[in-house]
Amino acid sequence: MTLVPRSLFGRVVLILLCGLVAAQALTFALIWYERAHASQAMMLSYLGRDVASSVAMLERLSPAERAGWLAKLERRTYRYRLGAVANSRERTPVFDDPAAASVAHSLGPGYQVEVEGGIDDAQRRLHVRLRDGTPLAIELAPAGLPFARWLPALLAAQLGLLGLSCWWAVRLATRPLGQLARAAEALTPSQGASPLPEHGPVEVAQAARSFNAMQARIAGHLQERTRMLAAIAHDLQTPVTRMRLRTELMDDEGERDKWQGDLTAMQALIQEGIAYARSAHAAAEPAVRFDLDALLDALAADYRDAGQPVSVEGAVGTPLLSRPQALRRIVTNLVDNGLKFADSVTIEAGRDEAHVSIAVLDRGLGIPEDQLAAVLQPFYRLEGSRNAATGGSGLGLAIAQELALALGGTLVLSNRPGGGLSARLALPLQAG
Template sequence: MSHHYRHGRRCDQREPRCRHPRSLFGRLTLIWLLGLAVVLSVSSWLYLGERGRAARNTVFEHMALDVVTVVALMDSLPASERMASLQRLQRSHYRFVLAPLPEGKPLGEDFAHPAWIRLRDGLAGRPLEIRAALSGDHRHPALYVGTRLADGSPFLVEAMAPLPTTPPARTLAAMAALVVGVILVTLLAVRIATRPLSRLAQAAEALGEDLDRPPLAEEGPVEVRRAAVAFNWMQTRLRGLFAERTRILAAVSHDLQTPITRLRLRAELMDDEMLREKMLADLSAMQALVEEGLAYAESAAAPQEEATLTDLDALAASLVADYTDAGQPVSLAGLSLGQARTRPRTLRRLLGNLIDNALKFGGSAELVLERADKLPVIVVRDHGPGIPEAELDKIFEPFYRLESSRNRESGGTGLGLAIARQLAAALGAELSLRNRAEGGLEARVILGTDLRA
């Protein structure tokens, strides 16, 4: 019987919202991406700050050389030609003015900017002063450098602070490529780190369906390898415990047949006919219980039949014909299923078990062939009293009998559907029960596609 598991925990409907990822993959990815965002933000801030500082230093270095050159040029020109020449020498980040220094905060002799040192060396012997002030109508911060020409005329340089510039497109593209690359590497690294845990979770879910599944690969980090070793050891222990339980059940059921046979012979010799009939009835019930116990043990311990391509229509028709030849009210309906890869003897035994159950508790059986999501489905219906909804899952448990809701006179050992569930598991099929709206019980066998030979 196939079970469906929900991978990962969903947000509870009663919770206002999910505030963080629930899976380990999501949480690790979120941590890595948050760390990446912090690192990139700090790195970008430092890069842009250093880039702006370098740009300002370059501007001021060029300005110092330019000032020395322009001062020498002004000294060589007559006073009447200086203003016109200055108009042609204006720069984008600073300008030359024949005016005294404005009011502002003076910067002392300890001002050690390399451009200032170069300016002092180039204008040695001249008065030189630097002040910081606000310039223009918008009051932008500016630096003012004042000196005097050879004839004593004031000379002023007004340097505006360079506005912050955006990084060039190539720099932005490189940063974007870096972010995308780191995100992809992060996702890959987290996936590789969490994949062994995902395999362990899947193996734990599949263990309940098949104790004979291949052992988990003992690879990966040390912690994951230790978990895989412990899991494989647990699987081996569980397989041994179930095998031991099956052997005990088979041994007890087999050994009980001899004393039951002796009791039957002795009962035949009893003179009291009424007592003899009661004893024989009790012995028949005991014999049926022993035979069902043996069948249950064999269904659990029998070796797997090899899966082959099987004509499902022919198998169903042959099975129904066997019952009708024996005078049993069994019919066949539905569409053609064609061929499918399955274990024919196990499937025939499973359907026979369900048909016997329908005949015992419903008086008749109907075999219906269907398809669901392109998978072959074989349905066994009866016209009995059905089963209470709350008991539909419990009815698959070994030795569980629900005679109050079925035909009490028919009896039963409570092993029929438990055997059917084991046979369905061996087929990789899903077996489920449901009550029909028009009355009776319906057993659905959905044949899967994952069969190991």
């Protein structure tokens, strides 16, 4: 498991957000450092002047009055103590201690300032003697910069604004890519397919234009294929009809029946080839809302009227938005395929929250597992695995597969426990 998002949207948002947060943190740290440096300089200057004023005031007071003024002269970061103070550390001259240097500078040459403790000590003392010889200790207790209570809320608001800005900017930039990906997944070769909007960044708009051009070329090629097959079928109808008429004049009845059987198979092959070519254009049929249960019941009733044992189990129970003629063709092809290899067929219908399921079930011999996908390809025949006596062009399942894809659904074949084949069609409830 990785913490890096898999989507382009998530990765770009993460990179931008991390970069902006790092830049914001660095800016905050620099401002805080500069503020601390400036505050320290101001504090040292104020410390020297304030201590000089306090010392001058103590000089003017009598020794008995001085102790009462110490609390009034006390500050947040330092306080005064009169009299001798026990030394726990060695006293040193001012040298480079900035606080002691500021005090010594403000007091002037008439006072000698000594330091007890180093600069890094949490508490250190400055020692001075008043003019009458009274020792005065200034206990320093440096405190950090005051932290405003509203600062965390401001930082959180800034981070939130950065995150929202990143999310919105990346969404605007990558949304056309998402539209392109969805359009590629739902690519339909029909002339009625809606083109992608050609807007957004230059690269994305160019990709959308290229995709629209590709979709138009695919539609043109398929239209040309359909016209070519229709022309071939039309041209073949005349010689097939002439040959059928000539076979009617043949004296040998057995030979005549063989010729007529071959001509019938040839004509069926031509018609199924045209049907397969046209199956890619199922999206040209307008989508309507219809009662799928009624359609399946009517289809099964037609088969039973023709003496074919076809039954329906289950129900969808809700109208379906799809293309009824294309859906009827899919189910018909699947039922016909099942009746070739089994005595009866069951149509099983159901639904979940987002999909409708139609399963055509039979109890034939099934299909080898390694060829379940291959039989959905055009002109692929697998008679040995089902019934060697049956014919067909190998286009029935291929047509059903093409129509299922055109409706935005999936067709999956699987062998049933106990024998037989299950052809399950799954369609979205709002298929367009």
